[in-house]
Amino acid sequence: MVCVPGHGRGVDDIVGIDDHGLDRTNKDGYQHDFAIQVAEHGLAAVAIEPMAFGCRRDPKAAKQGLGHSGCQPVAGAALLLGQTMIGWRVYDVMRTIDWIExxxxxxxxxxxxxxxxxxxTCTTFSAALEPRIRAAMISGYLNTFCDSVFSLSHCIDxxxxxxxxxxxxxxxAGLIAPRPLFAEAGEKDDIFPIEASRASFAGVTKVYETLGAAGSFQYETFDGEHSFHGVKGLPFLAEHL
Known part of the structure; x- marks a missing residue:
């Protein structure tokens, strides 16, 4: 399982490493060390550091502390070149799968x-574009562009x-069909509004139904904020991989 962290301290936030570089036993933060949870469900976890996160930030961003994102200068550079940060991060996932081979x-x-x-975000576009990804789980993202990144302040990436x-x-997300896909959303998520997530889940459901693969897309909403949940998603992945 290729595990991609969200904004924060980078890959440390999903593999049980605290601010001092030491192992931690409590699954803190909104990402709840989900790569460790993957391993606890019997799957191999390959946790990667996205470009401009963690140890892949530029020196200026790195000096501002572990939680400071380096996305803006890198994503801006991508746009100047007619490319995108999403594209570069998808490339990272593809090369990770090359390494897995x-x-x-x-x-x-x-x-x-x-x-x-x-x-x-990275998972959505990677699974849509990379056929070697046999199953995917999107947490805290699948929504609508209009109701999230178009209407609310979000990172340039x-x-x-x-x-x-x-x-x-x-x-x-529909491009992932008919491969297994699980999505989850917190009902109190203030940057990816829950009603738009539900609308997006309905849109993806229609694609899977059209392809005769309705059972391959499942989703969960939970009583929580913008955070990883995994209660139904991790067993789904274990079943399909």
Whole structure:
């Protein structure tokens, strides 16, 4: 399972490492060390550091502390080159799967991808574009562009110029069909409004139903804020991988 963190301290937030670089036993933060939870459900977890997060920030951003994002200068540079941060992060996921293919202890025929928030963004586009991803879990992201990144203040790494001329977020997620997909959303999420998440879930459901794969898309809403939940999603991944 390729595990992609959201904004915060980078990969440390999902593998049980605290602010001092030491192991922690309590699953703190909104990401709740979900890569460790993946392993606890019997799957191999390959946790990656997204570009401009954690140890992949530029020196200026790194000096401002562990939680300071380095997205803006990198995402801006991508736009100047006619590219996007999302595209670069998807490329990272694809190259990670290339690496998995070289590992005898890992099975490239059963690769999944998952992430929360910005990691959910990366998961959505990666699973839509990379057929080697056999199952995916999107946490705290699947919504509508109109109700989230178009209407609320979000990091620049969420934006793909012109995408609303062609597709909504559920259209992108629909490209994952008929492969297994699980999505979850907190009912008190203040940056990805729950009603828009429900609308997006309905849109994705229609795609799966059209392809005769209704059972391969499942979702959960939970009583919580913008955070990883995993109660139904992790068993779903374990079942399908």
């Amino acid at each position: 070289t590992r005898k202890e890992l099975d490239v025929g059963h690769v999944g991808c998952m992430g929360i928030s910005g990691g959910g 969420n934006y793909v110029p012109g995408i609303l001329n062609w597709a909504e977020m559920y259209d992108i």
